[in-house]
Amino acid sequence: MISEVCSDNLSQLPTYLYSAEQTRALDHALITKLYDRGYDLMEKAGSAAFKFIQQQYPQHRSFKIFCGKGNNGGDGLVIARLALESGYDVEVIFATELTSPEKELSETCYLAFQALNKLKIKVQSFDSWKTLQPSAQIQTNKTVLIDALLGTGLSGTVKPSYKAVIDFINAAEFSAVYSIDVPSGLSSDSGMELGCAVHADITLTFIGINKGLVTGNSRNFTGRLFFSGLGTPEDIYDQVKSSTKLLSLEEINTESYKRKPAGHKGDSGRAVFIGGVDGLNGAAVLASEACLRSGVGLLTAIVGERAILPILTRSPEIMVQPLLSDNTVSQITTSLQNAHAVCIGPGLGKSSAAKEAVIAVLKQKLPTIIDADALNLLSENPEIWKQHGHSQCILTPHPKEAARLLNIPPESVNQNRFLAIEQLVDKFACTVLLKGSGTLISSKRNNILVCICGNESLSVGGAGDTLSGILLAALAKSRNALNAANYGAFVHGYAAELASQDGVIGVLPSDLMPFIRLIINKTAI
Numbered sequence: 387m388i389s390e391v392c393s394d395n396l397s398q399l400p401t402y403l404y405s406a407e408q409t410r411a412l413d414h415a416l417i418t419k420l421y422d423r424g425y426d427l428m429e430k431a432g433s434a435a436f437k438f439i440q441q442q443y444p445q446h447r448s449f450k451i452f453c454g455k456g457n458n459g460g461d462g463l464v465i466a467r468l469a470l471e472s473g474y475d476v477e478v479i480f481a482t483e484l485t486s487p488e489k490e491l492s493e494t495c496y497l498a499f500q501a502l503n504k505l506k507i508k509v510q511s512f513d514s515w516k517t518l519q520p521s522a523q524i525q526t527n528k529t530v531l532i533d534a535l536l537g538t539g540l541s542g543t544v545k546p547s548y549k550a551v552i553d554f555i556n557a558a559e560f561s562a563v564y565s566i567d568v569p570s571g572l573s574s575d576s577g578m579e580l581g582c583a584v585h586a587d588i589t590l591t592f593i594g595i596n597k598g599l600v601t602g603n604s605r606n607f608t609g610r611l612f613f614s615g616l617g618t619p620e621d622i623y624d625q626v627k628s629s630t631k632l633l634s635l636e637e638i639n640t641e642s643y644k645r646k647p648a649g650h651k652g653d654s655g656r657a658v659f660i661g662g663v664d665g666l667n668g669a670a671v672l673a674s675e676a677c678l679r680s681g682v683g684l685l686t687a688i689v690g691e692r693a694i695l696p697i698l699t700r701s702p703e704i705m706v707q708p709l710l711s712d713n714t715v716s717q718i719t720t721s722l723q724n725a726h727a728v729c730i731g732p733g734l735g736k737s738s739a740a741k742e743a744v745i746a747v748l749k750q751k752l753p754t755i756i757d758a759d760a761l762n763l764l765s766e767n768p769e770i771w772k773q774h775g776h777s778q779c780i781l782t783p784h785p786k787e788a789a790r791l792l793n794i795p796p797e798s799v800n801q802n803r804f805l806a807i808e809q810l811v812d813k814f815a816c817t818v819l820l821k822g823s824g825t826l827i828s829s830k831r832n833n834i835l836v837c838i839c840g841n842e843s844l845s846v847g848g849a850g851d852t853l854s855g856i857l858l859a860a861l862a863k864s865r866n867a868l869n870a871a872n873y874g875a876f877v878h879g880y881a882a883e884l885a886s887q888d889g890v891i892g893v894l895p896s897d898l899m900p901f902i903r904l905i906i907n908k909t910a911i
């Protein structure tokens with residue numbers, strides 16, 4: 387069975403995600419158990435890939451198959467053979483010259499090459515193929531380009547000869563670009579392009595879903611991502627332990643978010659939001675409303691003067707007070723007396739009152755969300771966390787905030803989001819939610835969840851404030867940081883997808899509110 391890797395399909399997808407090395411271990415275990423040789427598994431993968439592309443593009447009878455010299459290329463050669471046998475018009479183009487196939491191709495790829503050779507098809511190198519056919523004449527209409535250049539075996543930056551092919555693929559206008567296993571050039575570990583990567587319309591991945599296919603920049607390259615387990619028996623997966631999981635509702639205990647028929651407002655959670663000072667007032671408006679729509683029982687918002695009127699206009703249910711610049715500590719201590727959870731940071735600024743507020747909040751040892759400027763204050767004043775940090779916190783950095791917290795360049799976070807969240811969890815010993823496409827959540831070493839819900843509609847100001855509001859309600863209700871982080875990320879991302887039905891451009895974080903409510907009512911059971 388082939389399933390799309392998307393929010394609507396989470397329950398049909400495998401629970402665990404794998405590194406390239408772990409995928410190799412899965413392949414090895416599978417070959418040892420079920421097949422005489424690796425080539426039999428390659429036949430199975432190639433055949434699944436061929437059938438799938440036939441289904442996706444039934445009108446297209448022409449394939450241009452770009453192959454590398456490893457097993458990913460071997461998959462391409464199997465597809466070429468099957469397509470030729472089915473009467474397709476097929477061209478096979480190797481990225482670089484093939485002078486001695488037996489020596490240059492991987493063992494399994496060579497077997498696929500021999501099988502294809504029996505059909506007497508001419509295999510060309512990219513350079514000679516391109517010389518023979520000036521780009522203007524390359525037939526792209528009704529032609530599917532099959533990208534079998536590089537898969538999970540890619541290491542280091544893509545070599546110039548391969549980059550030239552990838553640049554060509556990305557510039558040409560084929561009807562469809564279909565990547566086998568991984569868009570060539572994308573790291574299946576980090577989700578970052580290693581110099582360049584193929585922009586696919588469809589990617590079909592096999593056996594296990596790679597971690598790098600669901601986070602970082604992966605979505606810029608995979609197009610629609612599909613998965614086939616190729617009938618791998620369950621016990622094969624038991625042999626390769628992964629510490630990374632795909633976040634689905636099964637991972638979340640939604641019981642605590644339910645309303646009791648005879649419950650009262652205190653049962654639904656008492657929350658306090660602190661932020662939205664002048665110039666950044668909107669953060670408080672969005673976070674507060676998202677918190678209410680996420681079902682919190684009582685919300686107090688301690689905000690900048692100018693946020694008071696807009697908050698009350700939109701949501702008179704909220705108890706609002708101005709954040710005092712003197713007496714901050716006693717104001718916060720008093721306000722938190724009966725609170726179940728607190729969120730500090732969105733639009734907080736970095737004034738001395740803001741700093742005092744962060745310390746006062748941490749001293750209460752309540753379930754706490756620390757976002758935006760509160761995170762920046764922790765980066766600039768590491769002694770605050772050393773003295774007052776605690777495990778009931780959720781830190782919600784975007785990559786730049788994460789880099790500041792770790793005192794490393796932002797590129798380092800992007801190049802390895804999985805490592806970055808491990809370092810954050812090690813350093814802060816609490817729950818961390820690392821924002822970005824494929825949000826990562828973790829609260830202890832060797833335990834990372836990846837939330838694939840959400841889309842590019844969220845790449846606007848205010849999206850993070852909305853998430854903070856959802857998280858605050860979830861934390862006030864469950865008082866379990868990891869569970870609230872998981873649920874909040876899921877609700878926020880899924881709400882963004884539902885709000886994008888007319889397109890992702892121009893969706894406002896405030897448009898998410900009715901969908902937040904809808905999802906919570908449907909899932910809090």
Ligand SMILES: NC(=O)C1=CN([C@@H]2O[C@H](COP(=O)(O)OP(=O)(O)OC[C@H]3O[C@@H](n4cnc5c(N)ncnc54)[C@H](O)[C@@H]3O)[C@@H](O)[C@H]2O)[C@@H](O)CC1
Pocket residue numbers: 413414424425427428431432454455456457458459460461492494535536537538539540541542543544545548566567568592
């Ligand atoms: N038998 C198996 O283990 C199976 C493997 N499968 C396929 O095999 C792939 C993995 O195969 P491999 O491990 O052979 O690796 P790949 O085919 O992904 O890559 C290895 C090839 O890429 C070249 N290469 C590595 N780094 C490069 C760089 N920076 N620039 C340019 N070229 C570079 C290597 O020289 C080698 O020729 C999977 O992605 C999947 O498509 C599938 O056929 C299923 C079965």
Ligand SMILES: [K+]
Pocket residue numbers: 458533534535536537565566567568569570
């Ligand atoms: K590929």
